Each structure stands twice: as structure tokens, then as C-alpha cells.
Amino acid sequence: MREHGCPEEDLFSFLSSKRREDLGYHKILSSMCTPPHPIAARAHALFLETNLGDPGLFPGTVALEELLVERLGTLMHHPEAGGYATSGGTESNIQALRIAKKLKPVSSPNIVVPASGHFSFQKACDILGLEMRVAPLDANFRVDAEAAGDLVDKNTVALVGIVGTTEYGMIDPIAALSDIALDRDVFLHIDAAFGGLVVPFLDHPVPFDFELPGVASISVDPHKMGMGTIPAGCLLVRDPSCFASLNVETPYLTVKRECTLTGTRPGASVAAAVAVLEYLGMDGMRAVVAGCMENTRRLIEGMETIGCQRAVSPDVNVATFSCDRAPPGWRVSRTRAGHMRIVCMPHVTRDVIEAFLKEMGEIYA
Ligand SMILES: *Cc1c(COP(=O)(O)O)cnc(C)c1O
DSSP, rough: OOSOOOOOHHHHHHHHHHHHHHHGGGGOOOSSSOOHHHHHHEEEETTTTTTTSSSGGGGGHHHHEEEEHHHHHHTTTTTTTEEESSHHHHHHHHHHHHHHHHSSOOOSSSEETTTTTTTTHHHHHHHHOOEEEEEETTTSBBOOOHHHHHHOOOOOOEEEEEEEETTTTOOOOOHHHHHHHHHHOEEEEOOOGGGGGGGGGSSSSOOHHHHHHHHEEEOOOOTTTTTTOOOEEEEEEESSSGGGGOEEEOOTTSSSSOOOOOOOBBSSHHHHHHHHHHHHHHHHHHHHHHHHHHOOOOHHHHHHHOOBSSSSSSSSEEESSSSSOOOOOOOOOEOOOOOEEEETTTTTTTTHHHHHHHHHHHHOO
16 A cells, blocks of 8 residues: 555546556457446446445345346246346356255266356356266257256256357257256256347247246346446346255344345446346347347358358357458457357447458458
8 A cells, every 4th residue: 555645636547547558349349248338327326335235224226136136037937036136147157056056965966067158167166066067069059958968867956058158159959958957857057148138139039038947047147238337147046935045144234144145246237237128128128139130140241251151150149250360459259169259249330340341351352
């Protein structure tokens, strides 16, 4: 620490200089985050000091968290779903597996996760002492449901399906996984951190949520396609009572017990998440998603004209290509298998895509 504090103006010129070192979103094609919707930013500012970790002090903010769970539960065809606002997909996945493990006490528990699983499952398995069994993918990067079923045994506490895979934007065959889950009596967790706020707004959504009877829990992230502020995730469960298995006693708070993973929790990003959903409504979200999907199609068509073939036709707004070079200044990412990966988030507008394609055309000419 400094012995004497720094004058405000000097401090903010220092902070601004650091902020200028950050990249602007206009050339970021690699992120599943996007600048918050202006409505989210305004709501966030209003709730800056709220702490959902001590809910008795902030009943209004708690009501907004309940509204978020109700809205997302209803979107996932289960208005009675239980849930709470997490810090994102990682925490939601950890907590879902924690519940699954508590519900089935076995001596050497394992989970079955698609090979396309997000790296948060590795963290979860490490923390929870779970063996991670990796199920292979088919030629379209979706999990092979039958092979996943073959990995399930009496020590399997959870089976995972992914809706909007991080790398290729695919939707696993959730209906088939749901059948396996019912048949083998195993907890099915759906990681819809990305796709949960895309698929319900597509023209022809495939069933992936509580509509399928085997689905026990779902992760969905407002800080991705929900255009909220960071951090905002949500864990939803079919049976609200299963959170009881996670409860610990909290002697000095306004509530007597709680089941979340973190302690102090922001209310601001929860208010922001709800605000965007309320402001846009179903038709507003459909318009955002339709635009992102249209841009994804245009990007794929433009890239193939240049000679960069798609790795797969994606189910959501993530496009991947066999292509080794990108124009300078643009941020694209690479999948584990080496494909170029571009996420067509709301900030990746048609103009951005055309500018990128023009520069791609120049370096491939
Ligand atoms: C982004 C993502 C996660 C991790 O979410 P965080 O918010 O970064 O913790 C998990 N699963 C999937 C499918 C994701 O796309």
C-alpha cells in the first residue's frame, strides 16, 4: 500500500491508461461474452452495493433473483424449477454435480461427460473427487449417446449433455440422453451455459430442457447470450428440494442456512440479467438470436467462398473452419482440434463480418 493516498485525478488517469490496454470488442470474434446491453449497465449501477449472500438485508434484490429463476425456469418449460444465480457456467456445473453426488452416495463415484465438455468439468471432478469418463463424439461433434450410455455403471452419479458446445456450437442428442437417464436412473445435467439463451429463440428449437423428463438440472448463463453484466449464471433444478442436500448452517447471517457455493454474491449482475429479459421479452430475444444466426450463416458462406471450409454446420452461433491464418488485429480462437473458431455474438454485426471477410479475402487472394 502507498503510505499516502493517490489523488483521484492521477488515479483515474492511471486506471484509464490500463483500460486502454484492453481490447475493444469490435475485433473480438473469439468470446462468448459481449458488451452488456445498455439496459443491463443501467440496472447494474442501481444495485452496486447489494449482497445476495445476506438475503435478509436485500429483500428486493432477492425478489429479482427469484424472478430470474422463474423467468428462466418457464423458458425451460418448468415454471416451478428451483434455482439460484451463480457466477457463471463453471459454478453452475460444479454445483449440479455436487447435488448429483450427494443424491447418490457411492464409494467411487464417476460422471459421464461428452468429449466436447467445457473444462469446468475437470475442475468439478477434481474438487468433488469424481472420476471423469469421457464419451466420444460423432462425425458432427455431438456426443454419441449410445457410447455415453455404455459408460454409465452403478457408480455413475451424473450424465452430462451439452446445448451449444463451447468449441463447435453443437447440441447433443438430449432426448436420447434423457431416455438413458430415466432407464438407468442417473442424474442428467444439461450444460446450456451458452445455448440456453439461444435455442429457445430459434425458429425450430429442438427439445433440450425440462420438457424432457430425464433432465434433472440445467446451467444457463445470462452473461453470455443474455447480454448481462459479468458475473451472471443460473443453475436450475427440476426438484427444488434437492438444494437441501447442499445446505450448511450460517449462524451469523439473516438466513439460517444456505446452499450456494460462494458467500458474498453480487445482486447487481442479477438485476442486470433480469432487466434485459424483461426489456427485450421473447420477441426481442428472438430478434437478437435471429440476427446472430443470420450472421453465422453469412460468415460460413463467405469463408467457404474464400476457400476456408466449415468444420461442421453449427446448431448455434459458433462457426468453425479449416483455416490457418487470420488477418492481423482480429481475435479468433482455435479449438482443441485446431479449427479456427468464431462466435457470432451480438457485437459481431453484419458490418463486422463483412469487414473480416474482406480482410480474409485479401490475405487468401
Ligand atoms: C462458457 C461455458 C461454460 C463456463 O461458463 P463460465 O461462465 O465461463 O464459468 C461452461 N459450459 C459451457 C458450454 C460454456 O459455453
